[in-house]
Amino acid sequence: MTEEKATPVSPAPAWLDEAIGRLTDGRAVRRDFGEGGRLHIDRLVPFLCVHIAAEHQQPVARDIAQANAAYLLAPDIDTAAAIIERVGRVIEQRLGLFIVLEFGELESDEPPAKDAPFLPPFLIEVVAGARAAEQVAAKALIETAATIEGKFRTPHVTLVERPAATATGRKALALDTPHLTVRFAPIYCEPGTRRIYPQLRERLVASIFDAGLRAVAAFARAKSDSFRLPTHRAFGRKAFVDAVVRADRGIDEIASSFDFLLAVTPINAEAAWTEFASGGFSKSPRLYYRPLTLQIETAKRKLFSLNFEHLEDPLLYALYREKQQEVDLQLSMISARETRTFVEFGRALYGPVEATLHDAASEILARTAPDRDARSSAADRRDCEYIRERAQAMISAYRRQSADFSASVDIRDDLPAGLLVSRGQLLIARSSALDADRVEALLNHEIGVHLLTYFNGSAQGLRILRSGLAGYEGMQEGLAVFAEYLSAGMTIDRLRVLAARVVGCVAMLDGAPFPQTYRLLVDGHGFAATEAFNITLRIYRGGGLVKDAIYLRGLLQLLDHLAGGGTLEPFWMGKIAASHFGAIQELSLRGLLGTAALRPIFLDEVKARDRLQRAQRGLSPLDLISE
Incomplete structure (x- = not known):
């Protein structure tokens, strides 16, 4: 024919x-x-x-x-x-x-x-x-x-x-x-x-x-x-073709079908601590996880059935291909939960702990000691109900900026002590207890950065900006930690925790078992027993998660970015990394992205703007606790 x-x-x-x-x-x-x-x-x-x-x-x-x-x-x-x-x-x-x-x-x-x-x-x-x-x-x-x-x-x-x-x-x-x-x-x-x-x-x-x-x-x-x-x-281009919308919706649907951190976070943290302590801190505790409702193979088939060939835009093609590869790694990690390959997938996703990062963490721990004088009494600590009340007040303030800021707050019994953002929701562990002067700073971390960028990304028209461009997490966590500094909430103990996570990740990657890393933090760096346990638990969850090293890495990258003349403004548009600045700038110039719908309320404080100006002149992590 x-x-x-x-x-x-x-x-x-x-x-x-x-x-x-x-x-x-x-x-x-x-x-x-x-x-x-x-x-x-x-x-x-x-x-x-x-x-x-x-x-x-x-x-x-x-x-x-x-x-x-x-x-x-x-x-x-x-x-x-x-x-x-x-x-x-x-x-x-x-x-x-x-x-x-x-x-x-x-x-x-x-x-x-x-x-x-x-x-x-x-x-x-x-x-x-x-x-x-x-x-x-x-x-x-x-x-x-x-x-x-x-x-x-x-x-x-x-x-x-x-x-x-x-x-x-x-x-x-x-x-x-x-x-x-x-x-x-x-x-x-x-x-x-x-x-x-x-x-x-x-x-x-x-x-x-x-x-x-x-x-x-x-x-x-x-x-x-x-x-x-x-x-x-x-x-x-200043307009998306329909193929971009289909690809964007498709990859967002898959990325939204599971919560990676919840899938790899143990649900029995308190029982694990009791077991670990009663065993003389010598045997790794048993950790239990949520049953998976996700069909990994089905999700991967959907992921790789997405067609990026008709996007007609090399920049968007590259961004979606990168995201596809990242989601694939996350699915592989969930599938490999509690196996020896989990840690290797994590190394591929988050990268190894580079020598310069390890050196920076070691220097912080060597030049600081636990701030025993700052230890608050039980009366000075705030429980989960108080944290929820303050979180809801902060969410209301953001809702006054935009009615689309529809974040919610939930107290959970199946989380280790602390706070966690899952898409548009703030999750608070019932066992959480924070120093009174750390509550607002931590809420600015979770709500003022993680939730704000989620909803700002949602407003851009490309859902990939709310689920996050590939590799965004390091800079996102660095930005969130920096928000604590701008809120006058960066303390010696907080910075030491970030450094300890890096040192602990290195030990885990080198093959140290759970008890050995715990002893390193207690005997080698002076951490209290429960604090060392919580740090170690985060590092060994799922089978060994190197993610916790990205907090200090992201903070260092952000400080270098500011000292080099960079600004914070592009970060509020969605969940991006510094490597995406060129892409975000181009999409903005082409009219495909608008300005951020929401702006962090902590930047309205005069002292926060003063701290930002000091960071733009050049600061190290240790300088953040000088006030």
Whole structure:
């Protein structure tokens, strides 16, 4: 059966007239036509990215084109030329400038000889006209493309002046408007088989997409002073396609179907302490966990059935792929609960304890001693009912900022002493008892950071920002601990606990059993028996959880971030890590994210702002307890 060829679009088909009308009115256009053709323009931008179907498939060139805010997928050159002429006329009239970026692939890659001592460069060909602005755009694209790394091969970028014949020998797209053509060797394919190297494909799409936007920005600067954007990435998409919404909802549904921390937290903490103490602190206590209602295999099948191939946005593709891998690790850990592999999955998820972090924790413990004078009497401690009352008052204050802050509070009998946030809920262990001067600080940690970023992330439209971008937890916990400092609640004993968690994690990873780590904290670092037990219990839960090392690591990262001129504002938009700052900035510039709906109330205090300014001048963790 022969494949039906696409019928070329006439110069003025009805759908194109409608699309031009929408574009003239400043409205978005997304129209499928012909055999795989599509015109997508999410707003008026001074460019159109084009891919023309070839005799052989060119999936990367197609993906690069459709990653942009304005693109055309055309079945043939004549169709493309007719559409470009009309679209370009409108954009030129509205914005005063217009350029076309055409993406294609060379028919083959010259594979390296089997006995070659090195891997040769791969070809990227850029074709440009003689106009000055066109040449500026070509230069920017070439400079960026020259830095691409692919399969240990560097690019060899050539500039060909139009109308010279291209290396492909194919019929060229003839346009009167400024026009760059970019073609590259298909190094993402295995030579001779056309089988795909997935990671290399993703890297090429992201790299050449970025080079294209840099070219557009350079062209715009050369033509007009009105397009001086803070970054070339601001020319990216300002609208999600439906595939993004489906992927976002799908991964949120899976991530919300289980609570990782509750699944790995023992339900018999008090009984475990009694057993451990009665045994002379020499035998690991028996720990019991909630029965799993989650079908791990079913959840994983759903997770990897999510399709990210049609997101048409390299940045979002990368964020969702990272999150998919993180959720997979969490599911693997839950499945491996109470087995020897649990700790190794945890090491993969949270990372090992690096030597610099261990040194920082050891220094804190060496330079401090338990603050015996600060030990409060029973009368100065607050029980779970008081904590709940204060939590509800704080939640009410946030609800006055936004009615969508629908957090709730629950007292639980199946948790170790302390507080825990589970999505939009604050859980308080019934056995909790806090020093009076620590209550507000800890509530600012849990409500003012964890719950606030959950609801702010929910308000952004992308649910991944409430469940958290991959790797967010370290910075999230560092930010929450920093909130305690801003609330005047950072004490010597609190900082020592954070350091002890790191030292305890190192001991656990080195193979020390529960009693040995407990003795290290009591005899080696002066912790009280119950405090040392609670720290050790957290570290050994599930079979050995290295998560507790991230609190001090995140605090150190946050202090470095502030001292380096960084701000806290992006952190309030959702659950993100410092490594996501560039992504969040780009999504904000593209109009895909709004400002945070809620702002931490502890920042309203004058003394909190003074402490923040001191941190911006540079502080160490030990400096946080100097007040």
